[in-house]
Amino acid sequence: MNILELKGVSMIYGAVRALDDVSISVKEGEWAAIMGPSGSGKTTMMNIIGCMDRPTSGSVFLDGEELSSLSPSQLTGIRRDKIGLIFQQFHLISYLTALENVMVAQYYHSMIDEKEALSALERVGLQDRAKHLPRQLSGGEQQRVCIARALINYPRLILADEPTGNLDETNEGIVIDIFRRLHGEGSTIIVVTHDPEVAEEAERTIYLEHGRVANVVKR
Amino acid sequence: MRRKSRMTVALFAVAIGATVLLGMTAISYDIPRQMGREFRSYGANMVLVPSSGARLEISDAMRAARLIPPASLVGLTPYRYEMVRVNMQGYTAAGTNFDEAAKTSPYWSVTGHYPKDPLDVMIGSDIAEFTKLPLGAAMSLSGRTEEGNRFARDVRISGIVRTGSAEDGFIFMKLETLEEMTGSSGVAELVEVSVTMNEAELTSLAARMREEAPSVSPNLVKRVTQSEATVLTKLQSLVFLVSSVVLVLTMICVGTTMMTVVMERRKEIGLKKALGAGNDSISAEFLAEGLILGAAGGILGAFFGYMFAQAVSMNVFGRAVSINWYLPFISVLVSILVTMAACMLPVRRAADVEPAIVLRGE
Numbered sequence A: 001m002n003i004l005e006l007k008g009v010s011m012i013y014g015a016v017r018a019l020d021d022v023s024i025s026v027k028e029g030e031w032a033a034i035m036g037p038s039g040s041g042k043t044t045m046m047n048i049i050g051c052m053d054r055p056t057s058g059s060v061f062l063d064g065e066e067l068s069s070l071s072p073s074q075l076t077g078i079r080r081d082k083i084g085l086i087f088q089q090f091h092l093i094s095y096l097t098a099l100e101n102v103m104v105a106q107y108y109h110s111m112i113d114e115k116e117a118l119s120a121l122e123r124v125g126l127q128d129r130a131k132h133l134p135r136q137l138s139g140g141e142q143q144r145v146c147i148a149r150a151l152i153n154y155p156r157l158i159l160a161d162e163p164t165g166n167l168d169e170t171n172e173g174i175v176i177d178i179f180r181r182l183h184g185e186g187s188t189i190i191v192v193t194h195d196p197e198v199a200e201e202a203e204r205t206i207y208l209e210h211g212r213v214a215n216v217v218k219r
Numbered sequence B: 001m002r003r004k005s006r007m008t009v010a011l012f013a014v015a016i017g018a019t020v021l022l023g024m025t026a027i028s029y030d031i032p033r034q035m036g037r038e039f040r041s042y043g044a045n046m047v048l049v050p051s052s053g054a055r056l057e058i059s060d061a062m063r064a065a066r067l068i069p070p071a072s073l074v075g076l077t078p079y080r081y082e083m084v085r086v087n088m089q090g091y092t093a094a095g096t097n098f099d100e101a102a103k104t105s106p107y108w109s110v111t112g113h114y115p116k117d118p119l120d121v122m123i124g125s126d127i128a129e130f131t132k133l134p135l136g137a138a139m140s141l142s143g144r145t146e147e148g149n150r151f152a153r154d155v156r157i158s159g160i161v162r163t164g165s166a167e168d169g170f171i172f173m174k175l176e177t178l179e180e181m182t183g184s185s186g187v188a189e190l191v192e193v194s195v196t197m198n199e200a201e202l203t204s205l206a207a208r209m210r211e212e213a214p215s216v217s218p219n220l221v222k223r224v225t226q227s228e229a230t231v232l233t234k235l236q237s238l239v240f241l242v243s244s245v246v247l248v249l250t251m252i253c254v255g256t257t258m259m260t261v262v263m264e265r266r267k268e269i270g271l272k273k274a275l276g277a278g279n280d281s282i283s284a285e286f287l288a289e290g291l292i293l294g295a296a297g298g299i300l301g302a303f304f305g306y307m308f309a310q311a312v313s314m315n316v317f318g319r320a321v322s323i324n325w326y327l328p329f330i331s332v333l334v335s336i337l338v339t340m341a342a343c344m345l346p347v348r349r350a351a352d353v354e355p356a357i358v359l360r361g362e
Helices: A042-049 A072-082 A098-109 A114-123 A139-151 A169-184 A196-201 B002-042 B058-065 B098-104 B125-131 B175-182 B199-212 B222-264 B266-274 B279-316 B326-352 B355-361
Strands: A002-013 A016-027 A031-035 A057-062 A083-086 A157-161 A189-192 A204-209 A212-218 B046-050 B073-086 B089-096 B109-112 B120-124 B138-144 B150-162 B170-174 B190-195 B216-220
Touching (some): A002 A042, A016 A212, A031 A196, A042 A057, A042 A157, A042 A189, A072 A083, A072 A098, A083 A139, A098 A114, A098 A139, A139 A157, A139 A169, A169 A189, A169 A196, B002 B222, B002 B279, B002 B326, B046 B058, B046 B199, B058 B073, B058 B190, B073 B098, B073 B175, B089 B098, B089 B175, B098 B170, B098 B190, B125 B150, B170 B175, B199 B216, B199 B222, B222 B266, B222 B279, B222 B326, B266 B355
Parallel strands (some): A031 A189, A031 A204, A083 A157, A157 A189, B089 B170, B120 B150
Antiparallel strands (some): A002 A016, A002 A057, A204 A212, B046 B216, B073 B089, B073 B138, B073 B190, B138 B150
């Protein structure tokens, strides 16, 4: 069953066609990678899949729901309930501890639960760093807090934007291991990346070029 | 750290705004009370005259005067006028109560002293110049009693008064002395009243006096009451203007600070929205900050405003200011409202932040 489906999606900014009649689908439990050079439309696609923008034309279905006609506040609700976001720059709130950063996502979703937040940190191996502030954590650890935050509300789709872009090799390995485990547990993952090693881990890689799907490689 | 110092600046701005607001409002509320006594140096602000006939029964005037709250009554002076002669020259003799006259006409400049003995008189400066009579000199007064009989008395000049008005041509003496000379008592041409009340209160008092003693016609001394009202209105307008300017400046300071905070926290706002925070939640967070800022600044300002009002009142009027119990609450409420109003634009900016800015470090 497809959890995500883009049908003839175009995004036009003035004279620029950032996405041009793109149609792709992602199955539940699949690990897909999106690759492409700068300006190929990856970020635009991320914004649309992540419910942060609406396409100029075409349809987007997430978990069976059509998104392109929803209002910004309805999209916020979908994003909150169904999507776990992982960022290249982690985006942790600097004055909150690792645990509190995870709890922020709980706060906006439903209600905070410290035990559950702590177990999410445990899943990424950071239970001992729960009370540390972001500046007291390494880049890899910060990314793991970001992953714990993305997982805390049991999203239907994990959307990762260059998750290893700011990490060294060791930490890249740790993050990829976590993704493997999540995939093994049945999570649907979409990773936007420049890194072929990360893309190779996915079951399918979608190559974008000039706003169009240039190639799809299955493994 | 930078955010803390920004919020401290905003807090101080609100506190200063509230200080000025409470201080100025407290003073402006208290000005009529404080200035009331000062204004009384202008002289009487009400004159009781007979509603018909030439003379007033002093007992009627006293009955009307009982309507004046004792705390507001500064002085109440009866004046009885009679024609007298000194060396064939005609003058007006005024019989009065000098203890009260000193209160209703504090601006009188007296050389020597007010009459103490029954045969002491105080002459106006015009008479002193005309007759060249010095202090302590004796003069012979003559006139006619109520029944038409002639009287004559030798009196002594105990004082010379300069009033700056027609009264400089009068011979003042104790009311009892004039009553004894003329052989009739208990009447006066007019009674001057000095009351610490504003024009509206005086008008209402006059109406009640008319009802209580219909033979008495209370008249407001317009030049006094109106100039008091003008001074008070101008002072209160000034206070209103200064407070408004300070509140607008407070709003600008808080608004720009909050706007800077919003700009600095764009990423954080974007992140929260990306995590599912709605515009309502983001707006509520900033408004809550505004609420705390307004309340804290307002409470600080209420405290410092009270001290400010006390300091001003002690220095200017030499008396402590009395602050209505509800003024600090209103001041805190206004601080909160002004801060919240100042936060409206930054809050809208915060709600406009796109969650997509967290992607790709945009």
